[in-house]
Amino acid sequence: MNGVHDLGGMHGFGPVVREQNEPVFHADWEKRTFAMTLTAMGRGVCNVDEFRRAIERMPPASYLAASYYEKWLHAVEALLVEKGVVTREELASGHAAAPAPPKATGPLGSGGGGVESFDDSAVKLRFNKSFKPGFKVGDRVVARNLNPEHHTRLPRYAHGKRGVIRHDQGVFVFPDTHAHGQGNKPQHVYTVVFEAKELWGPDHNERAPVYLDCWEDYLERDRIAARPAVKSSAKTAGQAVSKTKASPAKLAAKGPAVKPAAKSASRSRAAAKKGRKR
Amino acid sequence: MSEGHDHHNAPLSEPAQRVKALEQLLVEKGLVNPQALDELIDTYERRVGPRNGARVVARAWTDPEYRKRLLDNAAGAIEELGFPPGPQGEHMMVVENTPRVHNLVVCTLCSCYPWSVLGLPPVWYKSPAYRARAVNDPRGLLEEFEVGVRDKDIRVWDSSSEMRYFVIPERPAGTEGLSEDELADLVTRDSMIGTGLAQSPARRAGENRAAR
Numbered sequence: 001m002n003g004v005h006d007l008g009g010m011h012g013f014g015p016v017v018r019e020q021n022e023p024v025f026h027a028d029w030e031k032r033t034f035a036m037t038l039t040a041m042g043r044g045v046c047n048v049d050e051f052r053r054a055i056e057r058m059p060p061a062s063y064l065a066a067s068y069y070e071k072w073l074h075a076v077e078a079l080l081v082e083k084g085v086v087t088r089e090e091l092a093s094g095h096a097a098a099p100a101p102p103k104a105t106g107p108l109g110s111g112g113g114g115v116e117s118f119d120d121s122a123v124k125l126r127f128n129k130s131f132k133p134g135f136k137v138g139d140r141v142v143a144r145n146l147n148p149e150h151h152t153r154l155p156r157y158a159h160g161k162r163g164v165i166r167h168d169q170g171v172f173v174f175p176d177t178h179a180h181g182q183g184n185k186p187q188h189v190y191t192v193v194f195e196a197k198e199l200w201g202p203d204h205n206e207r208a209p210v211y212l213d214c215w216e217d218y219l220e221r222d223r224i225a226a227r228p229a230v231k232s233s234a235k236t237a238g239q240a241v242s243k244t245k246a247s248p249a250k251l252a253a254k255g256p257a258v259k260p261a262a263k264s265a266s267r268s269r270a271a272a273k274k275g276r277k278r
Numbered sequence: 279m280s281e282g283h284d285h286h287n288a289p290l291s292e293p294a295q296r297v298k299a300l301e302q303l304l305v306e307k308g309l310v311n312p313q314a315l316d317e318l319i320d321t322y323e324r325r326v327g328p329r330n331g332a333r334v335v336a337r338a339w340t341d342p343e344y345r346k347r348l349l350d351n352a353a354g355a356i357e358e359l360g361f362p363p364g365p366q367g368e369h370m371m372v373v374e375n376t377p378r379v380h381n382l383v384v385c386t387l388c389s390c391y392p393w394s395v396l397g398l399p400p401v402w403y404k405s406p407a408y409r410a411r412a413v414n415d416p417r418g419l420l421e422e423f424e425v426g427v428r429d430k431d432i433r434v435w436d437s438s439s440e441m442r443y444f445v446i447p448e449r450p451a452g453t454e455g456l457s458e459d460e461l462a463d464l465v466t467r468d469s470m471i472g473t474g475l476a477q478s479p480a481r482r483a484g485e486n487r488a489a490r
Binding site for chain 2: 005006007008009010011013014015016017018019022024025026027028029031032033034035036038039040043045052055064068069070073076077080085086090091092093094095096099100104105125126153154155157167169170172189191196199200204206207208209210211212213214215
């Protein structure tokens with residue numbers, strides 16, 4: 001969804017306003033909203049992708065005007081109604097007219113409540129099974145130019161941009177379907193590095209590549225031929241490239257500061273092994 | 279945007295009333311238990327916060343084997359220190375600052391943040407201004423935060439998936455011989471997001487004096 005939440009690269013919001021000695025919460029109702037939302041998710045009332053979808057569907061002006069926990073409150077109310085746990089009338093009165101569906105009041109996860117129960121549903125977002133990856137570290141890819149009206153996690157700034165796969169993070173549920181009750185569609189998530197010039201244009205002089213996590217369905221192989229893609233990037237980068245040493249090809253070739261590619265793959269395998277035991 | 283700030287002196291503001299009604303309703307429905315909510319709140323107000331992350335960083339600075347485990351399997355290494363993954367901490371990757379590379383973490387689409395090591399995010403991290411600018415003006419942003427990164431390459435990590443990113447800042451000079459606890463005191467929340475650096479012992483001492 002090309003929504004107002006998709007803020008990366010927008011202008012006009014001014015400086016970042018920071019609060020000294022900021023408390024964790026600013027009001028009691030924020031605390032209660034936070035805890036009730038986590039509990040509702042722990043009970044499986046909704047998953048995190050549905051929750052994000054509910055926030056993103058706020059009218060744009062309301063989204064920007066609302067505080068963080070006002071967004072949470074909006075989303076948890078909307079989802080409780082959508083899932084048939086409460087009605088709008090009950091929300092208004094603050095009293096139950098009918099019991100909740102049994103599923104919503106069963107025991108909380110394996111941990112028996114609170115944080116532990118939420119863990120289980122968070123863990124489920126990664127699939128500890130082996131799925132054949134479509135890409136490998138070092139592959140040159142293009143982020144598809146997708147503009148679905150439904151929930152998605154591919155930000156607009158990456159649409160149609162060329163990058164290089166830097167890490168394979170393993171297999172996760174697919175938010176585009178998971179947010180809409182259309183199944184998990186598990187697939188690999190890759191960290192893709194996009195050069196700043198590729199994202200923001202040739203006049204952009206920052207040596208500040210963006211590392212973005214992309215589900216496999218968001219990517220396609222860079223078919224305009226891998227070499228020209230890099231050449232054109234080097235060409236547009238002009239003299240800056242030799243100075244900055246930050247073309248996608250070089251970034252791909254350079255050992256990552258985090259960990260070598262082979263390790264990333266072995267880590268995924270280790271995670272897969274660990275998961276099977278669960 | 280001044281998220282959250284309009285509610286200080288308005289105990290019965292509209293959201294407060296809605297939340298009161300919601301809790302009453304969910305208690306009646308058997309979905310929530312007020313004591314369990316209190317416990318959950320207490321966890322994030324008192325037990326889970328940037329102090330956890332600071333301990334992880336201090337250990338990584340002093341124990342090369344631990345650092346290796348942290349880079350290889352972050353969630354596992356963090357749990358070793360007694361910090362369970364919890365929500366928003368299960369799938370974690372640490373990124374290390376070096377003399378040539380400075381890492382910066384953002385979530386442009388919402389507010390993804392590594393709760394298990396940093397607690398809940400500050401308002402500015404969730405603000406449109408930060409989310410908009412971190413990806414295409416990170417250097418300007420860091421200047422605003424008074425973070426000197428000189429001519430380093432900046433790597434911006436946009437947490438668009440369930441992976442959570444956590445920065446190991448560079449160990450400040452002049453900290454040889456400090457204990458792990460003393461080192462942890464130098465590790466600020468912002469240094470683990472990338473909008474700050476670990477403090478030098480002198481600066482830390484100065485701030486302590488000012489606070490007294």
